[in-house]
Amino acid sequence: MGNKVLIVGGVAGGASTAARLRRMDEEAEIIIFEQGPHISFANCGLPYHIGKVIEEREKLLVQTPEAMEARFNVEVRIKNKVVKIDRANQELEVKDLESDETYREDYDYVVLSPGADPIKPPVPGVDGDRIFTLRNIPDTDEIKGYVDQHKPDSAVVVGGGYIGVEMAENLHERGLDVSIVELAPQVLGPLDREMAAQVHNHLRMKGIELYLDNGVAGLADQEDKKKVSLSNGEELTTDLVIMAAGVSPNTELAQKAGLEIGETGGIKVNDYLQTSDPNIYAIGDAIEVTDAVTSNPAYIPLAGPANKQGRIVANNLTGAKEKFPGSQGTAIAKVFDLTVAGTGNNEKQLTEADIDYEVSYINKKNHAGYYPGAVPMTLKILFTPDEGRLLGAQIVGYEGVDKRIDVLATAIRFEKTVFDLQDLDLAYAPPFGSAKDPVNMAGFAAGNILNDKVDVIHWHQIDELADDAILLDVREEVEVKLGQIDGSVNIPLNSLRDRLEELDKSKEVVVYCAVGLRGYIGARILMQHGFENVKNLAGGYKLYSAVQKDEQGIIDDSTTPEGERLTSISNPEEGQQAEEEIEKTTSEL
Template identity: 65%
Template sequence: MSKKVVIVGGVAGGASTAARLRRMDEDLEIIMLEKGEYISFANCGLPYHIGGVIEEREKLLVQTPQSMQERFKIDVRIQHQAVKINREQKFVEIKDLKSGEIYKESYDKLVLSPGAEPIKPPLPGLDFPEVFTLRNIPDTDKIKNFVDNKKPTRAVVVGGGFIGLEMAENLHERGIEVSVVEMMDQLMGSLDYEMAAMLHNHLRTKGIDLHLGDGIAAVEEADQRKIVKLQSGRTIKTDMIILSIGVSPRTELAEEAGLEIGSSKGIKVNEYLQTSDPSIYAIGDAIEVKDLVTGQAVRIPLAGPANKQGRIAADNICGRKEKYKGTQGTSIAKAFDLSIASTGVSEKKLQDLKWDYKVIHINSNNHAGYYPGAVPMMIKLIFAPENGRVLGAQIVGYDGVDKRIDVLAAAVRQEMDVFDLQELELAYAPPFGSAKDPVNMAGFAAGNLLKGVVDTAYWQELENINPEETVILDVREEVETQLGSIKDSINIPLNDLRDNLDRLDPAKEYIVYCAVGLRGYIAARIMQQNGFSKVRNLSGGYKLYKAVQDDQEQVIEDPAEAGYNSAESPEEAKQASKDMLKHSRGTVVELDACGLQCPGPIMQVYKKMEKMENGDILEVTATDPGFMQDIKAWAKNTGNTVLKIEELADKIEVTLLKGQSTTDQQGKKLAKNNASQPVQKGKSMIVFSGELDKAIASFIIANGAAAMGNQVTLFFTFWGLNILRKDGPVKADKNMMEKMFAKMMPQGSKKLPLSNMNMMGIGPQMIRGIMEKKGIDSLEELIENAVDNGVRLVACQMTMDMLGIKKEELISGVEVGGVATFLGSADESNMSLFI
């Protein structure tokens, strides 16, 4: 006589169990009970059917009762609910939901796959017909019919997990204004905050309104609309509400049967997926599993593990001893064109457990940068400090995220360490990857940290820095600082660092940063090998730091309004932009910055703009997603005009006007509205004298003017050039006359005489001593402060040629120019001085 297996639940886990049982044993009697109308449907595809991405509803139905019967000879009973289990006599009481009849079905083995149900808290107003949950096909039909027929214009999604995120996107794609309410301070709880911050900022640029750290309190009705009241007291007007707060395991049947329930409120099972009754197995969203990394008892409701559990339970029922080793929570989600993925354990979870761990962030392209379409991803790798074992990983990026998270998921499951990641031989060709894959790069960075090659600082630390002890050093190019910088940081570009180490105090600690971390690492190594023992590289660079800062400022911006800040509508502003572009008589220049990641596109824009005339148009195409925000900040700080920003499927197109035109009415309107228009203030000085007291006066005035927000230019000519000379001998190719001049002139700021009371060089020493005693910055410190404050130091090319001074003799940060350079700055200044 053949055995009988009864399966309760016919979706992911239940259907997988039934199919595997039949493949393993043709003679088994298999009965599958499903209280709903549908079996084996694609839960994860439901939001995309509502959004119209999956147009045909039938595609969501992986199997039907008829197809399961025909292919697998399974007795599928839909709208039949198991209401009671008699463990002693081994039968299940079943209710036919269509007829109301209750009958019994015996079993040899019973499999529970009841799943979970959406959480619906007992709050006022949640019984309105405009309040929906999404778990199955009927839920999907209700929401889609409402959207199709009622034409809502506003929606509130409560909950920021997978379903909430996907519903927000798909409702937005239907033309609905969407607000997301999340009680935690972040979306996607599987991510750590700084990684989620990048998601938040991306959603805001898409026009999604986020209410984080605020929960729903009630739903009320007013003026034929619903009012969502939040715990903070804020209200949101809406036409529909989607509740996606989470799911609760359906354990009632198991509890009433006396089966053991675990500490996580899921059905407790052993490694063979047997419950406390060996004849009853349990799988799917309702069970408690072992966390693969921590060993804790947890509930992780994911479709992938549910399907694998069904297969293992079936094998064990058929006598094939298979163990379920645990769940690591590998997941991925789509937010418009952004991908968010994680595997293993998060940093915040390890903090709760008080485990020791290490973390690195790297930013890497999905494939070779020179091949079109390269886009960046941020990888966070979490690993054990004692042996480098990979504990978890998170990735936020665009194309290629799925491939890397799958590799890292395998690393977590196989207990690989970060040095194993370095050695992985992954597929490479320019359209698909790089010779050093992002996973390899993560391994390299983590290995460097473990081996002490470089130490790491993190964004959380920067708020509590003591500037007396720690210096924040920005090694980006000067043009990049126009995108913003970390407060109190000083800027020395990486390529100038070796020549400026004498400006830095080796006794202090240094936190070095660049855009994404690579140049910061190089700078840290240079400093460590030149006597600086306390140097750390900022993990994730300025890009990650800025993502967190932007999120904490909660800037909400519609990309359609990018570049405009006025009381006019976005349509009027965009029309002004079109009119301005139409009437521009300037040359149109094209720039392809595709494949370049930050700061590449901005650097290319800067170089192009330098060669263009005011009124010219620059049309830029880039693939770096951060470029959309960067270009607005750059234009704001450089006095140029953003005419258009358009985000396409695989690239960003930006149209820029060199300078700011007010030649016609449209231009005046746009110049008024454009957020990138700075207030022009300038101070210009000709520094002719090479005497200490006059040099000090020049730089005190310059620093004061810079502190008041002025753009300051110091033009050094004749004897003033000696202020800018480096101390000590410098190798330079000079003729006899030039060498004579060099010996007769003071070599550097420390050798300058006083204009009065010089007294054979004693006067300057006395003045410097008094300045030190009174706490007044020395001339060298004033020069350093001026450079840090953005003061422009220009050496006169003609005078340099006359006196035989070479550029390599000048301190870092000095540019060489002619009289036109000074006159240009003087034209933009409201004060000019001759010293």
């Protein structure tokens, strides 16, 4: 095996490859070519430096060329752009961006880690000034420099993905009025609609204006401001625009070299991360991966897989035969007070892939309710309707969301079912969890559906109910004051057994409570007393009303940890009472 390895791109995947390769092989000749001025910088930290959460710029420079060379005996050529792969001669053509000179470097192996480029919508004015993208340190310097110097009042963020939402938050923290414009009907695409509703409500409450289902039609200067024309005809006036409309894989080099490109637009690689040329590997945001759940091709540009791919390629370059097992797109974001996370496939993806699924929700606190500081999370899982194999999960909440998404990501990676979640032996002490963890509860709730212990109905099916269907609200009277689904009958759960005769057994009955737990108990009571068409509203009134509030643009002050504790009721005592009522049953399913 030859031992001269040229690495194109020195950030996440490229730097990982070089470091691991050197540890495996002291003799290899390793050169990193990076067109930018930095290697291995803190990609995911950039918005937080603009927001001054990460105050020192140097913190972003995780690894410098000098340190990399000293530690790993790797040659790092920054500001050197690889312009061509000459596969026939096994040479790269490289342009030194400082001297403008072009030279050639021969190789035994190439590792392509060129990353991705921000997408700029091709609209008039998109190349004007004060229109920024955020991908690297120079971008960060530009945006932060502009904010520091000009102290702008407002910003429009185009794109509501992870970076868009993080930028909105950080610019808001800098005192700007921020609007998000998003082409889809929702922010954070990995979430499904009803989960995103909770994020929308929180963003609105924090003062972020949302323009959803809306594109940018044009950008122009207007006096000392920028004018942003939306596709629906609205016009926004702002000081600066952040283009965060996603990224596309940087495949220019690969395409010119005739390497195969996948159907999703990323460089095609095999399980060993080899391109169609066995001497050329590719990793990171430039490649197409296999969706670990569906086994379909997917484009999932995330830092975690990129770093792990670098390590695998280094191993394979030194004699191993390691497979990259595919990506499941596990991702997480802080969105002001919220933590939002997803893993595996969502409803949109499963529908597109033509895979049958069922979903269930639980709403449970991050730790024992009696220990101070407990806050709820909404946890959704998606699973096959036959065996209950886990297909995906989404969580919106506060503390403890990261833990549960990682446990669920682990279960999904191992191709486990909702029943496997029931028995997980997770760590419990009052400051950290509950005797039945939210993940166990998710397994219980889904298992009840699959074992026909209960039928569920979903938030979007309420409007399609027959006119004579009974909507049975089993919450306490105090909770009904929080709002109710139109046309509901209220019989608090504890009175239900005594008041069964008030309900018509021949009709469809949809039971609901705050989050779905008492509704389930109510449904079980009815089913066993001769009611033949009983359903429980999955996610309860809380989930249903989150979508309603979102659609109506209602500002909901309760979407904070404090607000959650009082269930948004104006009278704190009643809120407390309602909360305890909810609490009484949350340890059981």
